[in-house]
Amino acid sequence: MPNVSADDLRVRLGRALPGVVQEVYPLKVAPPPAQGHAPAAFVTGDTLVDAARVVDAALYLRDVLGYAYLSDICVVDYLTDGIFEVVYRFYNVEGGPSLALKVRVPRENPVVPSLTPDWPGANFHEREAFDLYGITFVGHPYLHRIYMWDEFEGFPMRKDFPKQGDKYIGEDE
Amino acid sequence: MTTETQHGSVIVMDRRRGKLRAGQGLLQGLRVVWDHWAGSFRKNDNFSKIHGTFTVEYPEERLPMPQAYRNMPVLLFDDESGHELCTGCYQCQRICPPQVIHITQAKDPVTGKMVPAATEFIIEYDACMSCGFCAEVCPFDSIKMDHVYELSTANRAALTMRKAQLNRSISYYTGIAPGLWAEVQAGAMKKLQGSIKRRPDVIGLAASLTEKIKARRLELAAAAAAAPAAAAVSAPAAPAAPAAKLTPEEKAAKLAAMKAANANKGAAPAPAEAPVALSPADAKAAKLAAIKAANANKGAAPAPAEAPVALSPADAKAAKLAAIKAANAAKQAEAAPVSVETAVATAPLDAKAARLAAIKAANAAKLAAEQGNNE
Amino acid sequence: MQDVVNQVINTSFGWGWPSWAIALIGYLIVAALLFGIAPFQMLFLTLYERRAIARMQDRIGPNRVGPEGMFQPLADGVKIFTKEDIVPTAADQWVHFIAPCVVVAPTMFMFAVLPWGPGMVPVDMNLGLLFFFAISSVSAVGLMMAGWASSNKFALVGAMRAVAQMVSYEIPAVLSLLAIVLVTGSLSIVELINYQGGLFISTRDVASVPDWGLGWFIFSPVGFLAFIAFFIAALAEGERTPFDIPEADSEIVAGYMTEYSGMKFGLFYLAQYVLNFLLCAITSIIFFGGWQGPGVGWLYAQAITPVNPQGGWVFNVLAGVLGVFYFLTKTYGFFFVMVWIRGAYARLRIDQLMDFGWKFLIPLTLVNIFSAAIWVGLTKWGAADGLAFVEGWSPLVRWAAAFGVTLALNLGAYLFLARIFAQSQDERARQDDDVLEQLTNVA
């Protein structure tokens, strides 16, 4: 079964599509505690690609490397670093471990091109990301809320969403 | 057509195309159903059969519960000494995923230091997800999962269980899960003895007993205030009072008290007072009363169980306290008024005998506590 | 009934009342009896079905109310009576109200021509069979009214399905009966039953066979094929699985009954179960000899009838009891088969149902009519009818010849049609490209 490692991918992707792969910079996930030593910074081993060209990278994975199976799209809200990280996870149907593409977008205007035209399976993933994190996927055919009702305001999975006493839950909760 | 891999292969399911389908499949289906109909007049009692009815007609017949079955957490206390295994260490409160456990740790009334016991222990049964973590993490094996599953009730507030309602005796738990208790028994009892040493006298006793002993405290005060005349009259019974060791009658009475206490596991504390109030009269009567109380209380009818309390006037206060506690505890709210008014109504009956009874019983109880600590 | 009344009034009491009075009393009694019986049939059948199907699923079924759940149907009845009757505001109030009555009434009429025992038929019409099915198809109107009036999409779809199904399954039912009618040469149900005396061979075909009341049509190839076709059609008529498409609960919530509650809903159920009972009854009458059975004929011969006035009236009662016993046994047996099928099968789709009715059942019944004609020719005709060569044969030989020929014809037709039908279904099932290219991105 084919087995392309993450570093391998970074090299080949950089060679095939120059300018797509970005340099991984460490994230201080949590704010440093008042006393005691701060936990180590988070340096991901996966490939970090340019948000604007994620579709090219994904297509390269699918068509060249044969990682055609888009398993998961996950958003992580790094509040202290002020970014959203979108994690795309691809598998090869022949088997073997996954390859992940990571995309970092600023929290202010999170905009990512949509994979749905090429992977219809990305449809609900992206709608979920839009619903819970408010990330706009450009080119998505039907970008509506999927869990929350349409009138809902705010994006509940963001770290700065009030956990208590917002207009929906009420003060007493 | 199959493609071999290392272990096993990939099978392409055969759709059985092209054969004439003139209803054989339908007949096969009828055949299967007929077999079940014909076989359904027996009971399907073991796992290796697929025919026969497997209905369990619930209210009449119930499935046996496996020992590991977990429904709702309860607190264990020791049958003999009435001491709770819980030390209020907050482990369960910390682990509880829905956070429905609330503990108040006990303080020594004199020194004000923390003692290994919980004055109040609340579990919101209505929000409990019965994951069993509390029972797993409890280092003193004090909190265990109960097997009672018929908890449905009309008022939700009744599902917020306080310590008095959570108390179960170890003997009860060994009844439902002997194997699980046998694994932990030695360690649990050893830790219990350790923590009992660090507890002042009544703290950390099962709720019913604490009520009883608090009541005795009040009688002591009442007795001290009583006229020496009372003491004079109490001469015949006096020698027993300062006795440094338990007379057999009193031992019997104490046992009876324990029995009664266990019989009504923290449901309504009042009945527990029955034997002690009676003990000086004679042990047999006490046993009878205890058993009566126990039976009456099994029937969950408070009024008869309260009857013996009424015999002593000084118990009236105690009974009131008990009644108030019962009001918090007991499921049926009318238990409280009943007990109170019976107590008050028959208060002015023979006061002296009751006072004596009170004194003796207090001594007996103290001795009992001391012995419990020593052994 | 009337001869019994006549016996009691004129012979025993010797009052000598006029015949019209006798007839009136007889009809009144019968009508009262039937209107009492019909709802109890329904109550009993519901319990019967629930218990039987529970057994098929390794369960026990309702056994709480009364001994063995005997009073469960009554409890349900009380519940239904006490339920609130909700009429949607958007509904057409009057039609919504009338519809259940329109559905129930015909089923009651159908009892009129149903013979329960020897001489125990309310009205011996010489068009009984025709009357039966003519009336039975009236209820389709009621279903349409119900579905349309409740102004609910599910109800509307359900009513459409119900009407389409009823209309299209009348045809195979009647065609399959036509074969029987050809053989008997009469549309009267009583005549039909009388025809089925004998022992595996009807006495009308071969006079020499002993009359044990067992010369049922099911024992002849024509009758058997007609029975298969008719029973399938009856399942569709009574909206039983696998044809319970009009109230397919997993697709359209309850079909035309969706917006009904309380006793109106109960009336629909009454109609449905009474109809099922009637269909089982007519099946047992036409193909299994109704009250025919060992002993009934002999007993009835001893009884008082217009043909022999001097007999014991005790024999009347005995014959009646035995006949009704046979009749009900067969009927409930068929209802058990209905329940059995319901326990075993899934539901067809509406278009597949139509396919089955029009492309399989109707051709089959047409072939069956042809073989029925052969049967009649070989058993009854002679030189006068242009079949000279059968003249010489003994009745038994003629019967055997008819049996062989029709058997071969029917069996061949069944297998042939089954193959054709299966192939056509396979072609429908195999997806062609135009549907596949419809599978574009969802939006």
Next chain:
Amino acid sequence: MLKTEELQINIGPQHPSTHGVFRMLVTVDGETVTDLKPVFGYLHRNHEQIAEVNTYLQNMPYTDRLDYFNAMANNHAYAMAVEKLVGIEVPERAEYIRVLMVELTRILNHAGALGFLINDMGAWQTQLAFGMREREKILDLFESVSGARLMCNYFRFGGVARDLTADFMPRLKDLLVAMPAFIDEMERLLRENEILLQRSEGIGILPKDLALAYSVTGPVLRGSGVAYDIRRAEPYSIYDRLDFDVPVGSVGDVYDRILVRIEEMRQSKRIIEQVIAQLPDAQGGHINPKARQNVRPPVGDVYARVETPKGELGFYLVSDGSSRPYRYKVRAPSFINLTPLGDMCRGYKVADMVVILGSIDIVMGEVDR
């Protein structure tokens, strides 16, 4: 062809055959579905956010509530994720017990799923009742080891909560005696039955390439002819030592999914027999004694997945070094398998739509999270 008007019907949220509170906004032309939009979220409880305020261990019982039909499999995925994140060894015996439980779960899930599917086709509960009977037996086993029938909460980091009880193995062997009879009976009811063939053959076709593009998983993917089983493609736990076949369909319709599910039950039984044969004796230990339950993983992220009966269930965890997950993402199979529903139903009848939904085998607890 006469012109007809299109009709919009809401199937659900309260409907007999939408498994749970699930709504299908259907546009029908006569009885033919021209468009379908799945609408859900009625059961949404923001599971992932709850998980972020819990400690790692406290999330274990919550994973039971994801897909309440096979809680054991959910436990397995989550336990694997945390063990990868912290680096906890799992003893041999624990692995075998885990696989045993998960395969039992697979059998009970498929038994139930087939029953519900036939119910959607309009059968009157019989097949479902047979499936539920076997399911009850398996749940009895779960209860005897884990203490609960559905919300097992049985797995711990580095093992399982309790070792097998003494009476477990004999009962399991009895169950395995009944299992082939049950599966054959199911097959006799489902495989040849003409009515069922008519309802399932050529219905809800999902071609191979489309199935991949939609990234559906589990029996739906294999029914479409893609032999992708995570137990085989990326072997976890001890699956690389066990022999089992991966059944795949050839057309990708409802009938293929039925066949695949039936065959998977057989394969699970085969796996269970191997596990019983190879199960190490008790001194293997049912849990790693050195494994702490209140873990504090190092900063980092991990993605672990298992093949649950419904497909690929994955957990993506991000740790900030504290005792609570910083990010906790569930990749739920039922949720993703719903994506192609609209395309699978287009062009079929209303009755088929219900059957197609049943053949996907969803659980709303997992879809809505």
